[in-house]
Amino acid sequence: MAISRCNKCGAVAEHARDLVGTSVDCKCGSTIKVYDTLFFISKLSDMYFELRKKLDAHTEASQPLNTVTKAESTNNIETIDIHNSDSLSSNAQHAPIIQWFKSKNITSTANFNAVDTTGFFDEVAVAIGNDYELLGEVCDRIRYAQLKEFSSNLIYLDKKSKQDAKTIVDFVQRLYDHSLIARFITNNKDKNIRIILQNAPSVRRFFAGDWLEWFALMVALRLCQERKIQYACARNLTLSLAADEHREIDVFFLIENNQPLYIECKSGDFRQDLDKYIALRKRLVIDKKYFILCVADLEDEKCKGLAAMYDMTFVNTQTLAQHLSTLL
Numbered sequence: 001m002a003i004s005r006c007n008k009c010g011a012v013a014e015h016a017r018d019l020v021g022t023s024v025d026c027k028c029g030s031t032i033k034v035y036d037t038l039f040f041i042s043k044l045s046d047m048y049f050e051l052r053k054k055l056d057a058h059t060e061a062s063q064p065l066n067t068v069t070k071a072e073s074t075n076n077i078e079t080i081d082i083h084n085s086d087s088l089s090s091n092a093q094h095a096p097i098i099q100w101f102k103s104k105n106i107t108s109t110a111n112f113n114a115v116d117t118t119g120f121f122d123e124v125a126v127a128i129g130n131d132y133e134l135l136g137e138v139c140d141r142i143r144y145a146q147l148k149e150f151s152s153n154l155i156y157l158d159k160k161s162k163q164d165a166k167t168i169v170d171f172v173q174r175l176y177d178h179s180l181i182a183r184f185i186t187n188n189k190d191k192n193i194r195i196i197l198q199n200a201p202s203v204r205r206f207f208a209g210d211w212l213e214w215f216a217l218m219v220a221l222r223l224c225q226e227r228k229i230q231y232a233c234a235r236n237l238t239l240s241l242a243a244d245e246h247r248e249i250d251v252f253f254l255i256e257n258n259q260p261l262y263i264e265c266k267s268g269d270f271r272q273d274l275d276k277y278i279a280l281r282k283r284l285v286i287d288k289k290y291f292i293l294c295v296a297d298l299e300d301e302k303c304k305g306l307a308a309m310y311d312m313t314f315v316n317t318q319t320l321a322q323h324l325s326t327l328l
Contacts, residue, residue: 003037006030039200082221083123088115088233096232097254104284107240114235115217120178121206125214127171132296132317134164135171138195139267142181142207145197158191169193180206212265212317213250216294219321220253220261223328230256247280255328260286263320267296274310281312288312289327294320 002015009028019034026032080087087093094110101108128135138155145153155172157165172193175181180203182196206214217235224231237249253261262284264277270293281291292313295303303314315323 002034004032004034006032080225082218082225083117086116086118088117089113093232094234096257097234097237097252100254100260101239109238109240110234111236111238115233117218120180121202121210122214122218124174124178124180125206125211126218127174128211129215129219129317129320131167134167136296138168138171138175139207139211142195142197145195146204146207150197152194152196155193155195156191157193165191179203209265209267212267212294212296215317216251216263216265216320220251220263220324220328223321223324224253224255227328229328232257241283247276259290260284261290261292261324261327262286263292263294265294265296270295277312278310292320292323 002017002020004015004024005012006026006028008030009026011026015034020036023031023033089112098108098110128139141153141155155168157168160168172184172195176184180198182198184196185194213235217233221233232254234252235250237252239247239249241247249262250265251263255261277293288311292315294315296317298314298316300319303316303319306314313323
């Protein structure tokens with residue numbers, strides 16, 4: 001599908017996909033360019049969030065952080081739809097976290113749209129995390145194709161049980177429905193699915209590892225909502241620890257305005273960064289139970305062993321919720 005919009009009369013029209021990149025005549029007589037629909041929507045979204053960021057910055061300038069009330073930071077715990085809301089993407093929601101880091105002489109910068117759940121990333125991430133042993137293979141195949149700059153890749157079903165094969169087919173259909181893949185072709189004879197990749201940057205980042213951040217965020221949000229816990233949350237929060245030292249935090253919660261919860265998410269190798277996490281935990285003075293490394297495929301026994309060695313908590317996709325439930 002392709003789309004165009006006339007800057008002169010404002011008319012919006014759909015076109016055949018093979019017209020992407022060409023120019024057509026508008027009904028008002030102007031010549032307009034035809035864009036890929038997903039690309040066009042992505043650019044509109046970028047413009048929207050940039051304008052929203054400027055508006056939030058203006059609001060922040062007119063309302064000091066220390067005037068944020070408790071009522072403003074409770075996020076309507078009982079009524080918010082955590083899977084379809086932009087209410088978390090505000091200065092007021094992030095303000096308690098900004099203040100907490102400020103009290104430690106650390107400047108933090110929030111990425112407001114990183115916790116906007118009006119899209120589909122959060123829902124797909126939860127599906128992956130809840131059945132990572134099976135669906136993680138689909139993500140790995142897509143990620144491999146991305147790294148190799150392939151346009152597609154195969155998902156093999158011949159060695160799967162009938163139920164597992166159906167689960168994978170349904171998941172691929174869901175990826176397509178949510179525009180996380182361009183299309184797919186099911187080959188019943190050879191028992192495989194060819195997935196045609198979607199190359200939007202946000203989609204590439206999702207399969208490169210963002211999915212695990214979304215999963216961790218949603219698990220914590222669900223527990224907070226179920227237990228009616230007051231919280232502030234952030235994803236992709238940037239810390240300025242020194243003039244030339246910056247660190248991005250994957251997922252961060254401030255529980256009841258005082259208890260920090262740090263979750264670092266790793267879908268690949270993590271060992272080379274362990275010294276950085278140790279130093280950061282000490283700098284932030286966070287109890288090891290609340291300083292969590294979520295490694296997607298780390299075995300339970302290794303989680304326990306590493307926790308004993310490095311004085312922080314290690315979990316995987318299956319044990320994250322269990323651990324958080326002991327804290328919240």
